[in-house]
Amino acid sequence: MSVSRETSSRLQAYAELLRHWNSRINLVAPGSLSELQTRHIDDCLQVADLIQDGTGHWVDLGSGGGLPGLVLAIAKADTDISFTLVESDQRKAAFLRTVVRELDLTRVKVVSRRVETLPPLNAAHVSARALAPLRQLMAYLHLHLAPTGTAFLMKGRQWQGEVEDARTEWVFDCVAHPSRTQEGAAILEVSGVSHGAQ
Template sequence: MIVSRETTERLGIYQSLIKLWNPKINLVAPSTVANIGQRHIEDCLQVARLQGPEQGSWADIGSGGGLPGIVVAIAHAERPISFILVESDQRKAAFLRTVIRETGLNRVKVLNKRIEAVPALNADCISTRALAPLPRLMSYLELHLTASGKAFLMKGRQWTSEVEEARKTWNFDYVAHPSRTEPGAAILEVSGVRHGA
């Protein structure tokens, strides 16, 4: 995926806003602020490089500081994809709205609610990073993904044991894309989620 000048500019604005807001609301670990580009932006751009929809809707759940939701929305800003960022923390939701305004992301909206309280989103794609263990995420995916939709779940080094645990109560298909930024981590591309082992 070639990153355009507009994308680079938007990502620069986003990084500046993280640095500005982070001391107040802890969007990313303070120890990683100096290396936002590699540790967070490059990490999340991996999701944008995977095959998502050319059009339709994308939900990022537990958005926090917008990782990966904002990064993916910036990368796909020229595509007719609408994004919903679900974030329960009011201060983080305010941060996300500021980023959306400052970067001119017209097709991105913030839903300031707990994911458990959100009616079915019927999203073509769902993304999340460090939100919950895979078995718990499955109920969110079953409710909020379209039948043909897929989820991109950013998982750490324990992802294989999470898959084994989730398989005890859920049926699903998945492809593990090895992380380019964190050895042993993976982005799980999940589809066909249905309850029952």
């Protein structure tokens, strides 16, 4: 994704904050910090490329170090999308709030609760990266995704097996977008989630 100078500057500031905080709380694996741009930030920017709609409420589940939620919020800061980052770990939530404040991301709020304890958020878009197996994520989508909403779930090389497993319990539409940053990985575009095996 090609980004504006302002977006690039904000992403750089975010990366610096993440590196600073990572020495105290484990936001990303320390060994991956040297590849922060390609392995984490560029990886998440792929999701921003898939979004055509510049409006609505976006919910990022298990935001952790802000991947992909904060990266998406920075990339889409000039749109009308509002973001809710859900992170139950209080220390990670404190990091997220610090980035939101320091980068002046006015359309972003952080909720420090467990995903399953929140009332339905009726989100137009939901994202998650390295949070849970797809079958478990479906329960979260069923709860928080609007009936016409779309989820973007970042999955590793085992994504096909996860889709098959999830279909034993859930009905959903799924388009797999091959990852440009990790061979065999995919971004799963999921919609039409309902309970009951196909």
